[in-house]
Amino acid sequence: MGGGGFWEFPQVDALLSITIFLGFGLGFVFLNLLVGKLVRPSLPSSEKLAIYECGEPTIGSSWVQFDLRFYIVALFYLVFDVEVALIYPWATVYREFPVEALVLGAPFLGIIIVGYAYEWYSGSLDWVRSTVSTGFKGTAGLDMGALARRDPEAVADQAEALSRA
């Protein structure tokens, strides 16, 4: 089935019906939001309007810089999802042109897999990262990686440097 001329639908019709769905959905949502306006009370007070943070007074804005790991997840997602989205047409015509699809698709999949293996190897896929391998400098120029490795010499050096300072 499919493919036949009788069951081919003009795609403009489909877009039209999606537009009808969208209009109906938005109408439903806004109707829901507006219908209660007539019946519900509106008695705002300063306590009620305060930001809810478990009763503690709010300190500062919450729009602060967030952990960069979220950013890296978003980057990985972008790479993977674009790759997967690009493979969809390949998967659809794979049965019709197996040889061409294999020749053209194998390098593409290979690049994904090599890239993925590198990400795994480099430790970017770990959410909890060890300080052991970091070159991060802590307070007073402490080498956090050396400290986390419990490297006795490095710790002794740092202690000496600190006592001199």
Next chain:
Amino acid sequence: MAQFILSVIVILVVLFGVFLPACAYLIFLERKVAAWIQDRVGPNRTNFSFGLFNFKGRHLGLGQALADGLKLIFKEDYTPPNVEKVLFILAPVIAVGTAILGWAVIPWGGRLIWNGEPLLVVGAPLNVGIIYILAIGSLSVYGVVLGGYASNNKYSFLGGLRAAAQMLSYEVPLAMCVLIMVLTYGTLRPETITELQLGWFNWGIFAHPLLAVIFFTCALAETNRAPFDLAEAEQELVGGFHTEYASMKWALFFLGEYMHMITGCAFFALLFLGGWDPAPLGQWLPIALEDMSGVGLALLKAAIFFGKVAFLLFVMMWVRWTLPRFRFDQLMRLAWRGLIPITLAILLASAVLVYYGAPRWTFLIANIAIAFITAVIGPMIPEKAPVNRRVPLAGSRFSPLEPAS
């Protein structure tokens, strides 16, 4: 053309008529299932009297859903002054709107020939329906993220961030699962995928059982359901991204969650459980029928489809009240280091099998082999990152760097 638009509107009205009360009663059902699993009674007090009428008889608490809805309409809907107003209102609208759009291409009732014209019992007869569902599904991240961002509340912000990372991470294995099913069936049309599953044990779940499990896991994570409900973990984040929401806006978030569950379950039923096919034992229902007799048949097909969706929804609730919540690093590890390599392996195996034109049961063997290899090899892979020891900081009470003074 007029007939087409009429059919779309009829389908739309039927879908709304079935699914909106269904969403309200799903919340009630969720509480009943929870009570049943935890050996409680659950909500059984609310009848249809609401203090106004004198309604007698067995009610089983069925008035609860209606009472909840009425309460939410009459509740005060205040917007805190510090929020980003436009995004604050837009977030629940997106959450519900994308879920409704997702229903458009699910082939509820197969094919129908009406007055000699072809008609699909589906909202929109798209040729690329599978890609459309995926695209709309990934839009739903915006509802949660914008809700968390616009609230100007630390709990909301953290919840929104977590939800974003989680939904993005599970989007990848989900898209790969769908990709493998597309590779197996060789088409992007939802109704053709249903028809390819007719016959003896031809459902997708018999070819790719491991993939079905992964898909269901990802669907749970995409809808922010337990055990993946870190975005609204009450013990840590109050309400997560909807902490600042009240009244109808909050209700829309809730409605959106249940609508997304319906979309996800329908997608699962379409890919793995044969859509409207009543049983995987030969072909029971014809693919297309004409005019009036076909309408009854289409309704029967839709009823079977709804039945499968209802069963999957029950499984989702069952999972929610059985499994504890993940920790965030476990969640990320499961997606990036568990599900993605498994789906990549299945993708390669399926590509090879399709290349040689292998029959459907070879996919089953490939799935079982990959599941076995994962279970054996998985625990043997060493953790690359060594575990942190305690870092003694200068100036700390426990620091070995400074002599105690």
